[in-house]
Amino acid sequence: MSRPFLVPTGELFRRRGERHRVTLAGPLRGLALSTSRLADGDVVADLVLEAQGDTVTVSGTVAGDWTGECRRCLEPTGGRVVVEVSEVFEPDAVEGETYPLGTDTIDLEPALREALALALPVAPLCDEACAGPDPGAHPVTTAADDEVDDGIGGESNGDGRPAGDPRWGALDALRFDT
Numbered sequence: 001m002s003r004p005f006l007v008p009t010g011e012l013f014r015r016r017g018e019r020h021r022v023t024l025a026g027p028l029r030g031l032a033l034s035t036s037r038l039a040d041g042d043v044v045a046d047l048v049l050e051a052q053g054d055t056v057t058v059s060g061t062v063a064g065d066w067t068g069e070c071r072r073c074l075e076p077t078g079g080r081v082v083v084e085v086s087e088v089f090e091p092d093a094v095e096g097e098t099y100p101l102g103t104d105t106i107d108l109e110p111a112l113r114e115a116l117a118l119a120l121p122v123a124p125l126c127d128e129a130c131a132g133p134d135p136g137a138h139p140v141t142t143a144a145d146d147e148v149d150d151g152i153g154g155e156s157n158g159d160g161r162p163a164g165d166p167r168w169g170a171l172d173a174l175r176f177d178t
């Protein structure tokens with residue numbers, strides 16, 4: 001399995017204090033938030049790595065495409081997120097503050113995943129001016145109802161999302177006469 005975000009650190013530590021610029025690209029699978037998720041294409045990380053003492057600082061940007069469902073019209077939508085990254089990697093990482101550094105490699109993937117996950121839109125819009133579903137084109141279907149249930153099922157949202165999101169409440173109130 002290729003590890004596009006695994007970088008050897010030998011050169012970094014031989015030249016402490018020197019800035020090494022790298023551009024890394026590869027897929028990051030399984031990143032999702034609410035109805036949006038990272039698309040299947042490559043994520044591109046444009047980073048500067050620098051060793052100081054026995055730590056490595058990493059800064060730059062990571063960019064990726066996302067796809068999702070418009071919260072008003074429920075049509076597929078998407079876009080690109082570009083996130084700034086600034087992290088410290090050290091042999092004895094501090095949970096929530098720094099990332100672990102391997103003996104002769106640095107695995108940037110967890111930091112990149114975290115940065116992108118936080119940047120995915122929680123409630124995507126296809127357009128700021130989206131007027132919501134067109135009743136003629138989109139008669140009420142049970143499939144749409146199922147997805148609304150997903151947002152308000154207090155017991156079943158194991159991913160920490162607050163239950164009873166008021167935005168879904170507004171969808172609940174929508175009724176279409178057919």
Ligand SMILES: [Zn+2]
Binds near residue numbers: 074130131132
């Ligand atoms: Zn829309």
